[in-house]
Amino acid sequence: MSILDEILSRHSYRGKYKPDPVPREDLLKIMEAGLAAPSGCNTQTTSLIAVDDPEILAKLRAIINKRVGDSAPAMICVLTQRIPSYHGRCFAVQDYSAAIENMLLAIVALGYQSCWVEGYVTDADNKGYQMAQVLGVPDDYELVCYLPVGVAETDPVGPKKKDLQERAWFNYYKSGQ
Protein backbone atom coordinates (compact mmCIF):
# COMPACT_ATOMS: atom_id res chain seq x y z
CA MET A 1 0.00 0.00 0.00
CA SER A 2 1.35 3.44 -0.88
CA ILE A 3 1.93 6.00 1.83
CA LEU A 4 -0.96 8.07 0.46
CA ASP A 5 -3.33 5.10 0.77
CA GLU A 6 -1.98 4.43 4.27
CA ILE A 7 -2.68 8.01 5.27
CA LEU A 8 -6.23 7.86 3.89
CA SER A 9 -7.02 4.48 5.46
CA ARG A 10 -5.85 5.30 9.00
CA HIS A 11 -8.64 5.98 11.49
CA SER A 12 -8.84 6.26 15.26
CA TYR A 13 -9.70 2.88 16.80
CA ARG A 14 -11.72 2.86 20.01
CA GLY A 15 -12.67 -0.85 20.13
CA LYS A 16 -11.20 -3.84 21.96
CA TYR A 17 -7.77 -5.34 21.29
CA LYS A 18 -6.66 -8.96 20.98
CA PRO A 19 -4.26 -10.06 23.73
CA ASP A 20 -1.45 -10.94 21.24
CA PRO A 21 1.74 -9.22 22.41
CA VAL A 22 3.42 -6.57 20.24
CA PRO A 23 7.06 -7.57 19.57
CA ARG A 24 9.65 -5.13 20.89
CA GLU A 25 11.10 -4.68 17.41
CA ASP A 26 7.74 -3.33 16.26
CA LEU A 27 7.46 -0.97 19.24
CA LEU A 28 10.96 0.24 18.43
CA LYS A 29 10.05 0.87 14.78
CA ILE A 30 7.01 2.85 15.90
CA MET A 31 9.11 4.98 18.26
CA GLU A 32 11.76 5.51 15.56
CA ALA A 33 9.02 6.76 13.23
CA GLY A 34 7.83 9.14 15.94
CA LEU A 35 11.25 10.56 16.66
CA ALA A 36 11.91 11.03 12.92
CA ALA A 37 9.30 13.80 12.87
CA PRO A 38 10.62 17.33 12.51
CA SER A 39 10.74 19.65 15.53
CA GLY A 40 10.95 23.42 15.75
CA CYS A 41 14.63 24.39 15.26
CA ASN A 42 15.42 20.68 15.77
CA THR A 43 14.83 21.11 19.54
CA GLN A 44 13.67 17.45 19.79
CA THR A 45 11.25 18.16 22.63
CA THR A 46 9.45 14.81 22.33
CA SER A 47 10.41 11.62 24.17
CA LEU A 48 8.63 8.27 24.32
CA ILE A 49 8.10 5.35 26.65
CA ALA A 50 6.72 2.11 25.21
CA VAL A 51 5.05 0.09 27.95
CA ASP A 52 4.62 -3.67 27.51
CA ASP A 53 5.27 -4.91 31.05
CA PRO A 54 1.95 -6.33 32.34
CA GLU A 55 2.47 -5.00 35.87
CA ILE A 56 3.20 -1.48 34.70
CA LEU A 57 0.34 -1.65 32.18
CA ALA A 58 -1.98 -2.65 35.04
CA LYS A 59 -0.90 0.39 37.07
CA LEU A 60 -1.47 2.70 34.09
CA ARG A 61 -4.85 1.12 33.40
CA ALA A 62 -5.90 1.76 37.00
CA ILE A 63 -5.30 5.47 36.31
CA ILE A 64 -6.79 5.43 32.81
CA ASN A 65 -9.93 3.85 34.28
CA LYS A 66 -11.51 1.93 31.41
CA ARG A 67 -10.89 4.51 28.74
CA VAL A 68 -9.99 4.01 25.06
CA GLY A 69 -7.35 1.36 24.43
CA ASP A 70 -7.62 -0.10 27.90
CA SER A 71 -7.33 -3.68 26.54
CA ALA A 72 -4.27 -3.08 24.34
CA PRO A 73 -1.20 -5.23 25.15
CA ALA A 74 1.13 -2.25 24.73
CA MET A 75 0.97 1.50 25.02
CA ILE A 76 3.25 4.31 23.95
CA CYS A 77 3.35 7.26 26.33
CA VAL A 78 4.30 10.59 24.79
CA LEU A 79 6.45 12.98 26.85
CA THR A 80 7.18 16.59 26.04
CA GLN A 81 9.63 19.19 27.32
CA ARG A 82 8.48 22.80 26.97
CA ILE A 83 11.81 24.08 25.62
CA PRO A 84 11.74 27.42 23.76
CA SER A 85 13.10 27.35 20.22
CA TYR A 86 12.45 29.92 17.43
CA HIS A 87 12.66 33.49 18.84
CA GLY A 88 12.11 32.19 22.35
CA ARG A 89 8.77 30.61 21.45
CA CYS A 90 7.97 27.00 22.24
CA PHE A 91 6.76 24.62 19.52
CA ALA A 92 6.54 21.51 21.71
CA VAL A 93 2.85 20.88 20.87
CA GLN A 94 3.63 20.96 17.15
CA ASP A 95 6.64 18.70 17.75
CA TYR A 96 4.81 15.97 19.64
CA SER A 97 1.76 16.16 17.36
CA ALA A 98 3.90 15.47 14.29
CA ALA A 99 5.59 12.62 16.17
CA ILE A 100 2.20 11.17 17.15
CA GLU A 101 0.94 11.29 13.57
CA ASN A 102 4.07 9.48 12.36
CA MET A 103 3.52 6.81 15.03
CA LEU A 104 -0.16 6.35 14.17
CA LEU A 105 0.84 5.76 10.53
CA ALA A 106 3.62 3.35 11.54
CA ILE A 107 1.25 1.47 13.87
CA VAL A 108 -1.29 0.91 11.07
CA ALA A 109 1.48 0.01 8.59
CA LEU A 110 2.65 -2.73 10.97
CA GLY A 111 -0.84 -4.24 11.25
CA TYR A 112 -1.95 -2.71 14.55
CA GLN A 113 -4.47 -0.06 15.50
CA SER A 114 -4.37 2.89 17.89
CA CYS A 115 -6.02 6.13 18.95
CA TRP A 116 -4.58 9.53 19.96
CA VAL A 117 -5.67 9.91 23.60
CA GLU A 118 -4.67 13.37 24.81
CA GLY A 119 -7.56 15.51 26.12
CA TYR A 120 -8.48 12.87 28.70
CA VAL A 121 -4.86 12.66 29.87
CA THR A 122 -4.18 16.40 30.20
CA ASP A 123 -7.55 17.32 31.69
CA ALA A 124 -7.99 19.03 35.08
CA ASP A 125 -7.45 15.78 37.06
CA ASN A 126 -4.07 15.41 35.31
CA LYS A 127 -3.99 11.68 34.71
CA GLY A 128 -0.85 12.30 32.66
CA TYR A 129 1.04 13.34 35.79
CA GLN A 130 -0.14 10.25 37.67
CA MET A 131 0.96 8.05 34.75
CA ALA A 132 4.33 9.84 34.61
CA GLN A 133 4.85 9.06 38.31
CA VAL A 134 4.34 5.34 37.63
CA LEU A 135 6.96 5.52 34.85
CA GLY A 136 9.52 7.45 36.93
CA VAL A 137 9.40 10.47 34.64
CA PRO A 138 11.13 13.61 36.02
CA ASP A 139 9.10 16.80 36.45
CA ASP A 140 10.69 18.61 33.49
CA TYR A 141 8.78 16.28 31.20
CA GLU A 142 4.98 16.23 30.81
CA LEU A 143 3.12 13.09 29.79
CA VAL A 144 0.57 14.49 27.34
CA CYS A 145 -0.77 11.52 25.40
CA TYR A 146 -0.86 7.75 25.20
CA LEU A 147 -1.27 5.58 22.14
CA PRO A 148 -2.59 2.04 22.70
CA VAL A 149 -0.90 -0.47 20.38
CA GLY A 150 -2.25 -3.90 19.51
CA VAL A 151 -4.16 -6.04 17.06
CA ALA A 152 -7.73 -4.82 16.82
CA GLU A 153 -10.68 -7.16 17.38
CA THR A 154 -12.80 -5.22 14.89
CA ASP A 155 -12.26 -2.71 12.07
CA PRO A 156 -11.90 0.98 12.88
CA VAL A 157 -14.75 3.16 11.72
CA GLY A 158 -13.79 6.42 10.04
CA PRO A 159 -15.56 9.57 11.26
CA LYS A 160 -17.86 11.54 8.99
CA LYS A 161 -15.83 14.38 7.51
CA LYS A 162 -16.67 17.57 5.69
CA ASP A 163 -16.33 17.51 1.91
CA LEU A 164 -12.87 18.41 0.64
CA GLN A 165 -14.14 21.58 -1.07
CA GLU A 166 -15.24 22.94 2.32
CA ARG A 167 -11.67 22.77 3.64
CA ALA A 168 -9.29 22.91 0.65
CA TRP A 169 -9.04 25.43 -2.15
CA PHE A 170 -6.74 26.62 -4.92
CA ASN A 171 -5.22 30.11 -4.80
CA TYR A 172 -7.80 31.86 -2.62
CA TYR A 173 -10.38 31.19 0.07
CA LYS A 174 -13.81 30.15 -1.23
CA SER A 175 -16.68 30.34 1.20
CA GLY A 176 -19.10 27.42 1.35
CA GLN A 177 -17.86 25.66 -1.77
Add this chain to the structure above:
Amino acid sequence: MSILDEILSRHSYRGKYKPDPVPREDLLKIMEAGLAAPSGCNTQTTSLIAVDDPEILAKLRAIINKRVGDSAPAMICVLTQRIPSYHGRCFAVQDYSAAIENMLLAIVALGYQSCWVEGYVTDADNKGYQMAQVLGVPDDYELVCYLPVGVAETDPVGPKKKDLQERAWFNYYKSGQ
Protein backbone atom coordinates in the same frame (compact mmCIF):
# COMPACT_ATOMS: atom_id res chain seq x y z
CA MET B 1 9.42 2.36 -0.34
CA SER B 2 7.53 1.38 2.81
CA ILE B 3 5.83 4.04 4.89
CA LEU B 4 8.40 3.47 7.65
CA ASP B 5 11.27 4.15 5.23
CA GLU B 6 9.40 7.20 3.90
CA ILE B 7 9.03 8.55 7.42
CA LEU B 8 12.73 8.00 8.18
CA SER B 9 13.94 9.51 4.89
CA ARG B 10 11.88 12.74 5.05
CA HIS B 11 13.87 15.83 6.02
CA SER B 12 13.20 19.56 5.93
CA TYR B 13 14.47 21.04 2.67
CA ARG B 14 15.74 24.63 2.72
CA GLY B 15 17.46 24.74 -0.69
CA LYS B 16 16.37 26.01 -4.10
CA TYR B 17 13.59 24.48 -6.19
CA LYS B 18 13.43 23.73 -9.92
CA PRO B 19 10.80 25.79 -11.79
CA ASP B 20 8.86 22.68 -12.96
CA PRO B 21 5.20 23.19 -12.08
CA VAL B 22 3.44 20.85 -9.63
CA PRO B 23 0.34 19.32 -11.29
CA ARG B 24 -2.96 20.17 -9.61
CA GLU B 25 -3.71 16.47 -9.09
CA ASP B 26 -0.58 16.19 -6.96
CA LEU B 27 -1.48 19.29 -4.93
CA LEU B 28 -4.91 17.78 -4.39
CA LYS B 29 -3.44 14.47 -3.21
CA ILE B 30 -1.23 16.37 -0.77
CA MET B 31 -4.19 18.31 0.61
CA GLU B 32 -6.28 15.12 0.87
CA ALA B 33 -3.47 13.56 2.90
CA GLY B 34 -3.45 16.60 5.18
CA LEU B 35 -7.17 16.60 5.79
CA ALA B 36 -7.13 12.85 6.49
CA ALA B 37 -5.26 13.56 9.74
CA PRO B 38 -7.24 13.10 12.94
CA SER B 39 -8.52 16.15 14.84
CA GLY B 40 -9.62 16.55 18.46
CA CYS B 41 -13.24 15.26 18.66
CA ASN B 42 -13.25 15.38 14.82
CA THR B 43 -13.56 19.18 14.95
CA GLN B 44 -11.69 19.48 11.62
CA THR B 45 -10.15 22.84 12.51
CA THR B 46 -7.60 22.76 9.66
CA SER B 47 -8.18 24.14 6.15
CA LEU B 48 -5.75 24.51 3.27
CA ILE B 49 -5.08 26.72 0.28
CA ALA B 50 -2.72 25.44 -2.42
CA VAL B 51 -1.24 28.36 -4.32
CA ASP B 52 0.12 27.82 -7.84
CA ASP B 53 -0.95 31.04 -9.58
CA PRO B 54 2.27 32.96 -10.40
CA GLU B 55 0.74 36.36 -9.60
CA ILE B 56 -0.52 35.25 -6.18
CA LEU B 57 2.76 33.46 -5.48
CA ALA B 58 4.60 36.70 -6.29
CA LYS B 59 2.46 38.60 -3.77
CA LEU B 60 3.10 35.97 -1.09
CA ARG B 61 6.84 35.96 -1.85
CA ALA B 62 6.92 39.73 -1.38
CA ILE B 63 5.65 39.15 2.17
CA ILE B 64 7.80 36.09 2.82
CA ASN B 65 10.84 38.12 1.79
CA LYS B 66 13.40 35.59 0.58
CA ARG B 67 12.77 33.01 3.23
CA VAL B 68 12.77 29.21 2.96
CA GLY B 69 11.00 27.84 -0.14
CA ASP B 70 10.87 31.20 -1.87
CA SER B 71 11.70 29.60 -5.24
CA ALA B 72 9.11 26.79 -5.05
CA PRO B 73 6.51 26.75 -7.89
CA ALA B 74 3.70 25.99 -5.42
CA MET B 75 2.92 26.53 -1.78
CA ILE B 76 0.33 25.13 0.59
CA CYS B 77 -0.92 27.60 3.17
CA VAL B 78 -2.27 26.08 6.38
CA LEU B 79 -5.28 27.74 8.02
CA THR B 80 -6.64 27.00 11.48
CA GLN B 81 -9.82 27.85 13.35
CA ARG B 82 -9.47 27.95 17.15
CA ILE B 83 -12.65 25.97 17.83
CA PRO B 84 -12.96 24.37 21.30
CA SER B 85 -13.48 20.61 21.33
CA TYR B 86 -12.86 18.21 24.26
CA HIS B 87 -14.16 19.72 27.53
CA GLY B 88 -14.10 23.20 26.00
CA ARG B 89 -10.38 23.00 25.27
CA CYS B 90 -8.95 23.74 21.84
CA PHE B 91 -6.70 21.24 20.06
CA ALA B 92 -6.25 23.22 16.86
CA VAL B 93 -2.42 23.21 17.10
CA GLN B 94 -2.40 19.42 17.42
CA ASP B 95 -4.87 19.18 14.52
CA TYR B 96 -2.90 21.27 12.05
CA SER B 97 0.43 19.77 13.11
CA ALA B 98 -0.82 16.25 12.33
CA ALA B 99 -2.16 17.54 9.00
CA ILE B 100 1.19 19.17 8.19
CA GLU B 101 3.12 15.98 8.97
CA ASN B 102 0.81 13.98 6.67
CA MET B 103 1.37 16.55 3.91
CA LEU B 104 5.15 16.52 4.33
CA LEU B 105 5.10 12.73 3.93
CA ALA B 106 2.80 12.93 0.89
CA ILE B 107 5.00 15.62 -0.67
CA VAL B 108 8.11 13.45 -0.40
CA ALA B 109 6.22 10.35 -1.58
CA LEU B 110 5.22 12.23 -4.74
CA GLY B 111 8.83 13.21 -5.50
CA TYR B 112 8.85 16.77 -4.14
CA GLN B 113 10.44 18.43 -1.14
CA SER B 114 9.18 20.89 1.44
CA CYS B 115 9.80 22.50 4.81
CA TRP B 116 7.43 23.34 7.71
CA VAL B 117 7.62 27.15 7.93
CA GLU B 118 5.63 28.30 10.96
CA GLY B 119 7.61 30.36 13.48
CA TYR B 120 8.57 32.91 10.84
CA VAL B 121 4.93 33.23 9.74
CA THR B 122 3.36 33.60 13.21
CA ASP B 123 6.05 35.87 14.65
CA ALA B 124 5.38 39.36 16.04
CA ASP B 125 5.18 40.96 12.57
CA ASN B 126 2.41 38.49 11.68
CA LYS B 127 3.31 37.66 8.09
CA GLY B 128 0.60 34.99 8.27
CA TYR B 129 -2.07 37.68 8.56
CA GLN B 130 -0.64 39.58 5.60
CA MET B 131 -0.59 36.37 3.54
CA ALA B 132 -4.17 35.58 4.57
CA GLN B 133 -5.25 39.01 3.32
CA VAL B 134 -3.76 38.24 -0.12
CA LEU B 135 -5.73 34.97 -0.20
CA GLY B 136 -9.02 36.51 0.93
CA VAL B 137 -9.13 34.49 4.13
CA PRO B 138 -11.78 35.63 6.68
CA ASP B 139 -10.66 36.69 10.14
CA ASP B 140 -11.98 33.56 11.90
CA TYR B 141 -9.14 31.63 10.28
CA GLU B 142 -5.43 32.09 11.06
CA LEU B 143 -2.74 31.36 8.51
CA VAL B 144 -0.13 29.62 10.67
CA CYS B 145 2.22 27.89 8.27
CA TYR B 146 3.21 27.49 4.65
CA LEU B 147 4.73 24.49 2.95
CA PRO B 148 6.66 25.13 -0.26
CA VAL B 149 6.13 22.33 -2.81
CA GLY B 150 8.37 21.59 -5.76
CA VAL B 151 11.18 19.52 -7.19
CA ALA B 152 14.36 20.17 -5.23
CA GLU B 153 17.59 21.25 -6.93
CA THR B 154 19.69 19.42 -4.35
CA ASP B 155 19.20 16.71 -1.73
CA PRO B 156 17.83 17.64 1.70
CA VAL B 157 20.29 17.27 4.54
CA GLY B 158 18.97 15.61 7.70
CA PRO B 159 19.70 17.39 10.99
CA LYS B 160 21.90 15.83 13.63
CA LYS B 161 19.64 14.11 16.12
CA LYS B 162 20.09 12.71 19.60
CA ASP B 163 20.57 8.96 19.87
CA LEU B 164 17.35 7.00 20.15
CA GLN B 165 18.18 5.82 23.66
CA GLU B 166 18.22 9.43 24.88
CA ARG B 167 14.58 9.89 23.84
CA ALA B 168 12.90 6.45 23.78
CA TRP B 169 12.67 3.82 26.49
CA PHE B 170 10.80 0.67 27.45
CA ASN B 171 8.54 0.65 30.52
CA TYR B 172 10.16 3.44 32.51
CA TYR B 173 12.19 6.61 32.12
CA LYS B 174 15.94 6.07 31.97
CA SER B 175 18.15 9.09 32.49
CA GLY B 176 21.08 9.63 30.15
CA GLN B 177 20.91 6.23 28.48
